[in-house]
Amino acid sequence: NLNGYPEDTSLTLCWDDDFSEYTSVYAELLSGTVGSYTLTPLAYNSINYGGNSNGFDSASSQLGYDSCFDVNSGSDPLSLRIRIFGSDATIAIIPSSSTDLPAQGVLIESVGEVAGTYKKVAVIRKDAFMGPEFSYVLFSTSENSPLSN
Known part of the structure; x- marks a missing residue:
C-alpha cells in the first residue's frame, strides 16, 4: 500500500542474494486516480545474476544490501506489487529518508486478567490487497478474450 506516500519520492527495494545466481525481482507500481490509472513495470536481476538473458535491468549494491533498485513513486502512488x-x-522496502511508508494494517491488542493471571491477544488486520489475477486484468488487450495479450 502506497496510498498516502508522497508523490515523486523515491523508495528503494533491496535484497541479499544468499548465493543464488538467479534472483530476479519484478515490481509493478500502480498510480493514478479513478479513470486514469498507470501501471509502471520494473524488472531487475541481482548483481551476480548468472541466468539466461531476460531483458531485466541490473540491480546495484547499496545501503549494505547485495542488490537494490530505486523506485520513484510518481504521481498519485497507490500500490507496489x-x-x-x-x-x-x-525484499526490504526502504522509504526516502524524509518520509515513512503508509500503514499496512492495524494492530489490535487485548489484555485480560483473571485472578492475577494476564493473557494478551494480538491480531494484525492487514489492509486489503489485490490478488495475483489483478495483473491479468491490467495487461489484457481484449474485453471478449480476457486473457489475451
Missing part, C-alpha cells in the same frame, strides 16, 4: 523469481529472497 513485488514478485520474486529464482529464489526466496526477502
